Amino acid sequence: LATDRIVVIGGVACGPKAAARARRLSPETEISIVDRGPYISFAGCGLPYYVGGTVKQLEELWTTKFAIPRDSKYFKDVKNIDVRTLTEAISINRDEKTVKLRNLANGEESDLEYGQLVLATGASPASPPIVGLGLERVFHLHSPSEAAAIRELIEADEIDHAVVIGAGSIGIESVESFFAHAVDVTVIERMEQIMPGLLDPDMATCLTWEMRKNDIEILTSEKVIRLESTEDGKVSKVITDKREIETDMVLLAAGVRPNVALAKDAGLEIGETGAIAVNECMQTSDKSIFAGGDCVECNHRLTGNKIYAPLGSTANKHGRIIGSNLAGESEQFPGVLGTSILKSLGINIAKTGLTAAECARDNIDYIETLTPSEDCAHYYPGGKRFLIKLIADRSSQKLLGAQLLGPGDVSKRIDVIASMMTFGATLKDISDLDLSYSPPFSTAVDALAQAANHTRNRIKGTAQAVTGEYLKEKTETSEDFVILDVRQPEEFKKSRIENDRVLNIALTELRAAVKDTFQDKEIIIICKTGLRSYEACRTLRESGLLNVKYLEGGLIMWEYLKA
Numbered sequence: 001l002a003t004d005r006i007v008v009i010g011g012v013a014c015g016p017k018a019a020a021r022a023r024r025l026s027p028e029t030e031i032s033i034v035d036r037g038p039y040i041s042f043a044g045c046g047l048p049y050y051v052g053g054t055v056k057q058l059e060e061l062w063t064t065k066f067a068i069p070r071d072s073k074y075f076k077d078v079k080n081i082d083v084r085t086l087t088e089a090i091s092i093n094r095d096e097k098t099v100k101l102r103n104l105a106n107g108e109e110s111d112l113e114y115g116q117l118v119l120a121t122g123a124s125p126a127s128p129p130i131v132g133l134g135l136e137r138v139f140h141l142h143s144p145s146e147a148a149a150i151r152e153l154i155e156a157d158e159i160d161h162a163v164v165i166g167a168g169s170i171g172i173e174s175v176e177s178f179f180a181h182a183v184d185v186t187v188i189e190r191m192e193q194i195m196p197g198l199l200d201p202d203m204a205t206c207l208t209w210e211m212r213k214n215d216i217e218i219l220t221s222e223k224v225i226r227l228e229s230t231e232d233g234k235v236s237k238v239i240t241d242k243r244e245i246e247t248d249m250v251l252l253a254a255g256v257r258p259n260v261a262l263a264k265d266a267g268l269e270i271g272e273t274g275a276i277a278v279n280e281c282m283q284t285s286d287k288s289i290f291a292g293g294d295c296v297e298c299n300h301r302l303t304g305n306k307i308y309a310p311l312g313s314t315a316n317k318h319g320r321i322i323g324s325n326l327a328g329e330s331e332q333f334p335g336v337l338g339t340s341i342l343k344s345l346g347i348n349i350a351k352t353g354l355t356a357a358e359c360a361r362d363n364i365d366y367i368e369t370l371t372p373s374e375d376c377a378h379y380y381p382g383g384k385r386f387l388i389k390l391i392a393d394r395s396s397q398k399l400l401g402a403q404l405l406g407p408g409d410v411s412k413r414i415d416v417i418a419s420m421m422t423f424g425a426t427l428k429d430i431s432d433l434d435l436s437y438s439p440p441f442s443t444a445v446d447a448l449a450q451a452a453n454h455t456r457n458r459i460k461g462t463a464q465a466v467t468g469e470y471l472k473e474k475t476e477t478s479e480d481f482v483i484l485d486v487r488q489p490e491e492f493k494k495s496r497i498e499n500d501r502v503l504n505i506a507l508t509e510l511r512a513a514v515k516d517t518f519q520d521k522e523i524i525i526i527c528k529t530g531l532r533s534y535e536a537c538r539t540l541r542e543s544g545l546l547n548v549k550y551l552e553g554g555l556i557m558w559e560y561l562k563a
């Protein structure tokens with residue numbers, strides 16, 4: 001080799017991680033990081049929280065826990081890594097093993113030799129074909145300077161209303177940032193539901209309901225066509241295929257695209273997802289060039305399919321593996337489950353594995369169940385609710401995916417499921433897990449075990465459920481059937497399904513009432529969560545009434561249908 005220098009292109013998450021790991025394992029090697037931006041090693045994931053004001057100072061996103069800025073000087077002094085900001089890599093010469101750099105401050109170009117090269121070029125926000133994206137006050141939320149500009153405008157009282165285009169993770173997180181400043185928000189999503197990549201339609205409906213409860217306007221199946229401005233060039237109107245919306249700013253959150261131009265021009269293989277193809281050791285089609293983070297595609301651990309799942313958690317793992325391999329090791333990256341979590345307006349939203357929609361697309365014989373849960377014992381104050389959707393293979397009963405949503409603590413549950421799925425767990429494995437319990441932290445039968453047991457009952461046929469949509473459609477027909485509400489009369493008085501077919505017999509009275517009350521009519525039993533109605537279902541079946549089902553997710557799901 002002319003040089004054994006390691007050159008890293010991209011200095012946010014994957015790049016610095018790879019460089020720092022390589023430095024720890026190879027003290028002698030020369031290491032350079034170049035980034036075309038002014039900031040390096042910043043927490044992009046913290047940007048919405050800076051806009052919302054939870055993070056007070058922008059600098060906190062790139063300082064260490066001990067308040068030292070992670071800038072070029074820090075990398076030189078602490079890690080002996082040369083960092084060049086405002087420096088763009090414009091081409092790679094694989095024969096010569098050089099990268100052509102352009103200094104963005106003065107336009108000068110130079111060549112930098114490498115022994116091994118790392119592409120950590122990340123992703124850029126997508127810009128759909130909307131006229132007027134160049135207007136003032138149309139933002140992405142991808143860099144610290146964009147976050148600073150948005151917050152400055154809000155703090156200057158210039159923004160009463162914002163339109164968020166795109167209801168993916170960044171769009172939905174940003175709703176909370178605007179809400180925190182009492183800015184009214186309209187979210188426009190071109191798909192039929194919000195969070196289409198993360199949630200199935202039923203869970204998306206629940207989230208839509210929670211957002212609308214906070215007066216967030218959610219418009220789905222609607223396409224933005226054009227942005228218009230006032231005379232001063234500031235965006236003032238969003239024109240969709242259905243309406244015109246007056247606004248003071250627009251946040252474009254329509255997803256991200258991997259930055260692959262450098263790799264493509266250098267003749268490196270691009271995968272089927274459009275991101276850079278890498279092997280398990282994170283090498284590109286050129287063994288001396290590694291790539292990781294948002295610019296590469298990953299293996300899905302369940303299906304083995306290639307997917308594009310750009311996340312900071314993954315970028316950091318890639319960085320560490322690349323760093324080790326730069327130093328001569330051969331660590332492998334096994335892939336991802338697509339686990340992610342976010343919060344908006346006090347609602348925590350988490351997902352891992354496959355959605356039901358993905359299972360259907362792949363012709364998997366799956367079951368999906370909804371289980372409303374609480375994150376601590378019902379008698380312990382402060383407990384919060386959440387909803388678990390479990391997806392499992394019907395014959396092997398292996399877990400395929402989960403979605404959790406609500407104000408309660410979903411984070412530990414999603415991580416337990418992701419861990420278990422990594423090792424091929426079945427529903428029974430979840431039921432049997434030795435999870436911690438004390439009233440402030442969970443329920444004696446943990447929410448996950450309840451959800452797994454519920455799903456197993458459904459597979460076995462001991463629990464026969466209907467969905468909210470099914471019941472809703474049925475109530476709109478002239479069919480003769482009974483909706484049996486088994487809650488206590490006091491609960492029934494407070495809220496109920498308004499329908500002539502509804503009958504209230506509390507679970508506590510049901511056994512005694514069974515014989516006299518029902519003939520051969522179909523009965524759909526309801527309660528608040530589905531738990532008492534499942535029990536009631538068993539009681540009626542025991543007494544010979546077989547045409548009995550219960551509303552899965554109970555009145556909680558019914559209420560969500562009003563979204």
Ligand SMILES: Cc1cc2nc3c(=O)[nH]c(=O)nc-3n(C[C@H](O)[C@H](O)[C@H](O)COP(=O)(O)OP(=O)(O)OC[C@H]3O[C@@H](n4cnc5c(N)ncnc54)[C@H](O)[C@@H]3O)c2cc1C
Nearest residue numbers: 010012013014036044045089121122123293294311312313
């Ligand atoms: C608002 C927001 C919230 C997020 N929240 C979360 C979250 O909660 N959880 C989570 O896991 N992930 C989250 N993410 C995603 C996470 O930030 C990214 O996955 C992560 O930053 C990817 O790191 P990376 O190093 O691969 O790429 P990037 O962070 O995109 O960095 C790539 C760098 O390479 C530079 N570059 C590109 N091309 C060149 C070139 N030719 N020459 C020089 N430099 C170049 C770019 O300027 C950029 O600085 C969030 C992202 C955003 C924007």
